[in-house]
Amino acid sequence: MAEEVMLLDFWPSPFGMRARIALREKGVSFDTREENILILTNKSPFLLEMNPVHKKIPVLIHNGRPVCESLVIVQYIDETWGRECPLLPSDPHERARARFWADYxxxxxxxxxxxxxxxxGEAQEAAKEYIEGLKVLEGELGDKTYFGGERFGYVDVSLIPMYNLFYSLEKLASCSVAEECPKLLGWAERCMQRESVAVSLVDRHELYEFILVLKKHRQLQ
Amino acid sequence: MAEEVMLLDFWPSPFGMRARIALREKGVSFDTREENILILTNKSPFLLEMNPVHKKIPVLIHNGRPVCESLVIVQYIDETWGRECPLLPSDPHERARARFWADYxxxxxxxxxxxxxxxxGEAQEAAKEYIEGLKVLEGELGDKTYFGGERFGYVDVSLIPMYNLFYSLEKLASCSVAEECPKLLGWAERCMQRESVAVSLVDRHELYEFILVLKKHRQLQ
Structure with missing residues (x-):
């Protein structure tokens, strides 16, 4: 029986991107069903059935069985497909370390x-706080190629979708991630060389336009 | 070489309790170092060295190497010791399900x-919200012995320390968890039959006294 792999997704979601990247790293063919979750009433009965607790994308549906929460999904993908190219390291301490940083x-x-x-008015302060967090990640990255060393893995999958939002962050808070975290930018550019990442991320300008619409929508509510 | 296993802990912490229970389920001997984290200035240089990012207990130190964040610690314990009595199920979908509920x-x-x-003034509303969450957990538990079925596991380890706080919750918000979630209370009593749990949880009255001191301390800050 052929496998059925479907991702309930929404194109601007960094959490959806994690699932997309992990599936592509593993070479898994999957269908996507786009769920426009901008407006509550737009949530489809199917999404509500597949993720009744959080009612959020992404949901990975594998042979009819749903898996929810992006980091849980990425670990599920890692344990289900392509064991020869693991995202999480095999050593328990290194695995714990990867889980710690993905949670971070x-x-x-x-x-x-x-x-x-x-x-x-709230953007500046929050941007400062976020960049402090990125600096901690940059410290963990150090001079390594990827967070786990030479191999693209779990922490990279978790963080690279956020890079897609740095353009919007910079526009909205008048800051420069490249200036603050040059090594992290180098890492992001390396990740973008991977087809799994390049195909899964979206155009940063379109993402910014979407965020402006979303902001406006929220202010009208 | 003998293994060195130390837990940086603080007796009222439900997150510390998770690590204690998991270690005892696996039959691992460990030393405890009590970190009084009530007052920021009380944080020991050793804690800051072992968990420089979050500066929090619990930290599990195994042969000198720290593991931080309670759910990461429990998974580390599960992957390191007693593979014959796993806390997480072996099936990837069941594992994902367990991770989902522990995160919940x-x-x-x-x-x-x-x-x-x-x-x-804020207690009533928050208690109502928390009990709604517990009802969702009760729905997931259903008529099973433990969250994973017949075997005490990851979700049980994650949730049972919270049971230790239900007495305080009931005192502070004038509510009854037993009335709202009778099946969950039955589950908690089953868990308490296990030595790993009974030894790791603390006296609920002492915990309540501690919380009253903590509240007072916070109001003085």
Missing amino acids: VDKIFPALRTVLLSPA | VDKIFPALRTVLLSPA
Whole structure:
């Protein structure tokens, strides 16, 4: 029986991008179903059925069974396909380290979200906070090629979708990630050389236009 | 060479309890170093060295190498010791499901924290929100013995320390978890039959006294 792999996704979502990248790293063919979650009433009955708890994308549906939450999805993909090209390292301590840093990427995300979606007055402070978080990540990266060393892996998959939003961050908070975190930018450019990443990220200008629409929409609510 | 396993812990912490329970489930001997993190200036240089990013307990130090973040620690313990009695199931989809629910326990924790530490006026609303979250967990539990079925596992380890705080929750918000979530209470009592859990949780009255001191301390800051 052929495998059925479907991703409930929404094109601007950095969390959806994680699932896309992981699937492509593993060479898994998948269908995408675009869920426009901009407006609550737009949530499809199918999304609500597949993720009744959080009602959010991404949801990976593998042979009819849903997996929710982007980092859980990436680990599921890693454990299910392409064991010869693992995203998580095999050593338990290195695995713990990778999980710690992927969680860290999520811990600092609310500050980025504030920059992108809150009124202009709150953007500066949140941008400063987010960039402090990026500097911690830059410290962990050091002079390595990827976060796990020579091999593109779990932390890279978790963080690179955020790079897609740096242009919007810079526009909205008048700052420069490249100036603050030059090594991280070098890492991002290396990641972008990978087809899995290049195909999964979206045009940063279109993403910025979308964020402006989203901000306006939220202010009208 | 004998293994060195040390847990930087603080007795009232539900997150520390997760690590204690997991180590005991696996039969790992460990030393504990109590870190009083009530006051910022009390954080020891050793804690800051072992967890420079979050500066929090629990930290598991295994042969000199630190592992931080409670759920990361529990997974590390599971992957390092006692593979014959796993906390996470072997099937990738079941593993993803377990990770999803353990994350959910953390997602609803801020409401419990608000009940415990915020001024009385905010407690009722937060308690209502937290109990709604518990009801979702009760729905997932259903009529199973443990969250994973017949075997005590990852979600149980993640959630049972919160049960230790239900007495404080009920005192501070005048509510009854037993009335709202009877199946969850049955599950908690089953968990308490396990030595790993019974030894790792603390006296609920002492915990409540500690929370009252903590609240007072925070109001003075």
